Amino acid sequence: MPAIRVSAFLLLLGSVIPCQASGEDYQKQPGVSGTITSVGSDTLGNLMTFWAEEFKSYYPHVAFQIQASGSSTAPAALTEGTANVGPMSRELKESEIAYFSKVHGYQPTVLKVAIDxxxxxxxxxxxxxxxxxxxxxxxxxxxxxxxxxxxxxxxxxxxxxxxxxxxxxxxxxxxxxxxxxxxxxxxxxxxxxxxxxxxxxxxxxxxxxxxxxxxxxxxxxxxxxxxxxxxxxxxxxxxxxxxxxxxxxxxxxxxxxxRFLYLVVNKAPEQPLPLLEREFIRFILSPAGQDLVRRDGFIPVPEALIRQQLRIIDPELQQGR
CATH class of the missing domain: 3.40.190.10 (Periplasmic binding protein-like II)
Incomplete structure (x- = not known):
């Protein structure tokens, strides 16, 4: 993966220095329950734990299983269904995308969640x-x-x-x-x-x-x-x-x-993510979630990119952003 360059940032974001997400903070939604299993990046291991702990303050009955054994473990776990989120500190390889696509019939969805x-x-x-x-x-x-x-x-x-x-x-x-x-x-x-x-x-x-x-x-x-x-x-x-x-x-x-840091999920085309994963990502991309990015020593994702990614996980989420 090429390192992040100034010109690429200017074209993508329209500004050089990213800012914390603006607008209203994360709001609790009804019906959120279940278990989030995360398999992937060690670099994101601490941050995943911080996100999980804060998310549980909204939803005490949501459970987390976090395995931070390296980015290369994320694609296989998502493909085989043993994880529903895959943190990665690099982009997916073509072979990993091909394997996922062969099993599911579509490509995995990759979201930028922090800068490192x-x-x-x-x-x-x-x-x-x-x-x-x-x-x-x-x-x-x-x-x-x-x-x-x-x-x-x-x-x-x-x-x-x-x-x-x-x-x-x-x-x-x-x-x-x-x-x-x-x-x-x-x-x-x-x-x-x-x-x-x-x-x-x-x-x-x-x-x-x-x-x-x-x-x-x-x-x-x-x-x-x-x-x-x-x-x-x-x-x-x-x-x-x-x-x-x-x-x-x-x-x-x-x-x-x-470099960017990523969260990879299994999202079928033209369909929103399941409620639990969707709300977890909404929280990660909210001001509260991005403040945890800063507190853990990383750099928050710019607002323009946050809006773009909210539309990816569910087109209706662009409203109010």
């Missing part, structure tokens, strides 16, 4: 100013498809002072079922292959924790998982034109590794 970025984390004592994408590829990849002439294995190769001369870069990242893994492979490694020395972790929180407590570590994970024990590095597309991973730079698309 992949960050490169180091411990607080690391003085490196930033990295460009070619350097990132030379550090993490065995193939170096982005064009670096030599691999980078030691911090001294990045110009760090004498005390770092013989310090090897210890690498941490996500496992292959993760959407973060897939996007990082596409955008930072130019679709190349990871080094075998990358310590794969089951979740972004594990990556950040490993970096915080490992000497000379560098790891990639979702920006929303930043903690006080690590520093998120500025990244440049070329040379040293570094862009800090701030919420403003991620929202504008200036930061090179920006």
């Amino acid at each position: 970025a992949i960050a490169l984390f180091v411990d607080l004592h690391n003085p490196v100013a930033g990295l460009n994408l070619q350097e990132v590829d030379a550090i993490f990849s065995v193939t170096r498809y982005c064009g670096a002439a030599q691999p980078i294995a030691y911090w001294q190769q990045l110009g760090l002072p004498d005390s770092w001369n013989n310090k090897r870069i210890r690498l941490f990242g996500r496992n292959s079922v993760s959407g973060t893994y897939g996007l990082f492979k596409a955008e930072a490694l130019c679709q190349g292959d990871f080094l075998a020395t990358v310590n794969e972790q089951p979740g972004s929180a594990s990556v950040v924790q490993s970096v915080a407590y490992s000497d000379g570590a560098l790891g990639y994970a979702g920006f929303g998982y930043k903690t006080a024990g690590v520093r998120a590095l500025p990244i440049a597309r070329h040379n040293k034109d570094y862009i800090a991973p701030s919420m403003e730079n991620i929202a504008s698309g200036d930061y090179p590794l920006s």
Whole structure:
């Protein structure tokens, strides 16, 4: 999936910085009950839990089962009916769409529910100013498809002072079922292959924790998982034109590794979603749901895009938005 670019944002949204959804907040509806089973992204795991807890304040008898084992688990679970919502931190692959379509006769519905970025984390004592994408590829990849002439294995190769001369870069990242893994492979490694020395972790929180407590570590994970024990590095597309991973730079698309976060559902053409799923998504796209996005360290979806997606799940929901 290509990273979010400024031009694409301008064409789609008509503005650079997204704002919280306007209008009335979520209103409780009658007849909402049942169980929501979520299978998919670890990056969205905490946010799904926050959404579930707040949604249950409206509907105490609604149950949730949340399995955050990686984006690649979402399409199969939706196709096979073992989940009714599938959070993903990447776009669907053509093969995943084809499998779903073969079973159901139509494509899955993909909704944008938040904006995030992949960050490169180091411990607080690391003085490196930033990295460009070619350097990132030379550090993490065995193939170096982005064009670096030599691999980078030691911090001294990045110009760090004498005390770092013989310090090897210890690498941490996500496992292959993760959407973060897939996007990082596409955008930072130019679709190349990871080094075998990358310590794969089951979740972004594990990556950040490993970096915080490992000497000379560098790891990639979702920006929303930043903690006080690590520093998120500025990244440049070329040379040293570094862009800090701030919420403003991620929202504008200036930061090179920006991305949408998605919720995938099984919606038959020309039909609204079942009531339970529809109301859950209405809540997610409401000011209350998008405020939880902000509180969890992500960026809310712009109002124009919210209106568009409400029309997707049920054309009548555009009224009053």
